[in-house]
Amino acid sequence: MNLPKIHSITKKLFVALVGGFLLLFLLFHMTANLFILRHDDGQWYSDFCHFMGTNWVVKIFEIGLLGFIALHILLTIWLAVTNRLARPVRYHQPSRSKTHPGSKLMIWTGILIFVCLGLHFYDFYMVKVGVVKGEYMVSVENIGKAMQEQPNAMFDEEVIGFLDKIQKSGQLSMGSDMIHHLTYEDKETLKRLLPGSDPEPDFYYMTREKFSHLHIVIGYLIFFVIIFFHLMHAFPSAFQTLGLNNYKYNPIIEALGKIYTWIIVLGFAAVPILVYLGL
Amino acid sequence: MKFTLHIWRQENARAKGHFETYEIDNISADCSFLEMLDQLNEKLINDKIAHPVCFDNDCREGICGMCGLYINGRPHGNDDGVTTCQLHMRHFHDGDEIWVEPWRAKAFPIIKDLVVDRTAFDKIIQAGGYISATTGGVPDANNILIPKHKADQSMDAAACIGCGACVAACKNASAMLFVGAKVSHLALLPQGKPEAADRVKKMVCKMDELGFGGCTNTYACEAECPKQIKRQNIARLNRCWIAQAFGRDRRED
Ligand code: HEM
Ligand code: SF4
Ligand code: FES
Numbered sequence: 001m002n003l004p005k006i007h008s009i010t011k012k013l014f015v016a017l018v019g020g021f022l023l024l025f026l027l028f029h030m031t032a033n034l035f036i037l038r039h040d041d042g043q044w045y046s047d048f049c050h051f052m053g054t055n056w057v058v059k060i061f062e063i064g065l066l067g068f069i070a071l072h073i074l075l076t077i078w079l080a081v082t083n084r085l086a087r088p089v090r091y092h093q094p095s096r097s098k099t100h101p102g103s104k105l106m107i108w109t110g111i112l113i114f115v116c117l118g119l120h121f122y123d124f125y126m127v128k129v130g131v132v133k134g135e136y137m138v139s140v141e142n143i144g145k146a147m148q149e150q151p152n153a154m155f156d157e158e159v160i161g162f163l164d165k166i167q168k169s170g171q172l173s174m175g176s177d178m179i180h181h182l183t184y185e186d187k188e189t190l191k192r193l194l195p196g197s198d199p200e201p202d203f204y205y206m207t208r209e210k211f212s213h214l215h216i217v218i219g220y221l222i223f224f225v226i227i228f229f230h231l232m233h234a235f236p237s238a239f240q241t242l243g244l245n246n247y248k249y250n251p252i253i254e255a256l257g258k259i260y261t262w263i264i265v266l267g268f269a270a271v272p273i274l275v276y277l278g279l
Numbered sequence: 280m281k282f283t284l285h286i287w288r289q290e291n292a293r294a295k296g297h298f299e300t301y302e303i304d305n306i307s308a309d310c311s312f313l314e315m316l317d318q319l320n321e322k323l324i325n326d327k328i329a330h331p332v333c334f335d336n337d338c339r340e341g342i343c344g345m346c347g348l349y350i351n352g353r354p355h356g357n358d359d360g361v362t363t364c365q366l367h368m369r370h371f372h373d374g375d376e377i378w379v380e381p382w383r384a385k386a387f388p389i390i391k392d393l394v395v396d397r398t399a400f401d402k403i404i405q406a407g408g409y410i411s412a413t414t415g416g417v418p419d420a421n422n423i424l425i426p427k428h429k430a431d432q433s434m435d436a437a438a439c440i441g442c443g444a445c446v447a448a449c450k451n452a453s454a455m456l457f458v459g460a461k462v463s464h465l466a467l468l469p470q471g472k473p474e475a476a477d478r479v480k481k482m483v484c485k486m487d488e489l490g491f492g493g494c495t496n497t498y499a500c501e502a503e504c505p506k507q508i509k510r511q512n513i514a515r516l517n518r519c520w521i522a523q524a525f526g527r528d529r530r531e532d
Binding site: 007008009010011012013079082083084085086087088089090091092093094095096097098099100103104106233236237240241242243244245246247250 | 285287298349351352353354357378380383384385386448450451452453483484486487490491492493494495496497498499502503510511513514515516517518519520521524
């Protein structure tokens, strides 16, 4: 097989560029997650998800992001295999040389992150795309609009019955203009009866529901321990790979890497912990 | 002092190797690791136990780079900034077990026992580690002015003795520290500038071709280098690589 000839440094440059983009993305993702901590019935978070789900710039970004993650993984696995082949006969004694923390684990923390990302995608992205069933919500305003568009619906027995059921079930909380906790079947019914009402996945309550289970909280925290080790090395390493490294800046870059990693990990971890504790 | 030595024995490049265990006694704490091996060989020959253990060495004063051994999981053993010939037995404890292995890398095939073939390094140097200078009379020292810090950094990089400990220490058997040093000590000086772009390209291509691994910024090389070559040289190598990739084709100059 004739693989294209890409030099080792060039491959690594792409890993670092893409990795740097992922580092920025994580910061953005973490900030958004913190919205879940607001006790606002998911207003901020839902607005944000709505924006992310409908804006076309974000859509292009999303495809780019998926491509970047794929590129990062492909290149790093390719590098890991060629690097392994560079020493066909291994040492008998384990290496006792000092190394940068996390650096020898990158491929393993990376693969574990990949597996966890798969679960994450199943839980959220697939719901967003509509492949997996989740929990949904609809705004009262949208229902009103849909009713105006089809005045006949007001006299439809089924519509009246359905809206009655929702109202009685207490899913419409006081002071909110959203109806939460709709099931997949509810959503389908709504779409059929009132096509313009536009129900959306309810990520705020889906996330809060998930984080009410201890095993999910623990699993999530373990995920971020793994990410912690990946990032501890990744941040300063990207600078070294891009040649942005010298005696003066090295300590600053190392310090920034530690600060960045702690912010990311604590920021993400705060959500399940505080939600589980009901704070 | 008394030691139990587990030494890698291998008849030739194709033979299957194995560890052989030898006991040795009456070793002075002030003797070097190679002198200890000399005493072992003397014993092996005199008592007709086995063929002497082959290991590479030349200057025995830490400047030639011949004497690399992988001792208890560390190239050049349990001391920082020294070659194996400068490693002294006082860094071990009486009664220690010592595992001695050759450098392990696809690009450094074993010749015999602990001796490996480091010709790959010469090939990398031949690919681009030179400058073109006209011969003739000695130029005036002030003709080309070089800032002190550049001269110092270049000199630090030029301290590399090509021992291969960086490759041996690296989990990827990568030669980036060596190549970084060899590119840097020329790239930092005006004399090295005309060929800078070609040099980095040729040397890195050669390095890949010879089967060395890539750098994962693990820095085991920096920790084990007897000449304490710094990781900044790898960063500079990366910078030079980016510069040559985006620079214009030299044939059009
Ligand atoms: C949370 C998302 C991720 C972020 C923010 C991230 C970020 C980074 C960064 C910045 C680097 C440093 C690049 C360099 O050394 O120059 C890196 C290296 C690496 N990443 Fe990731 N990464 C992520 C996910 C993954 C995944 C899913 C894998 C799966 C295989 C992976 C595998 C690796 C490996 C093996 C390296 C080391 C590459 C090398 O040194 O040759 N990463 N990552
Ligand atoms: S960089 Fe250091 S460890 Fe590598 S060959 Fe040169 S002197 Fe030896
Ligand atoms: S024998 Fe020359 S450096 Fe050790």
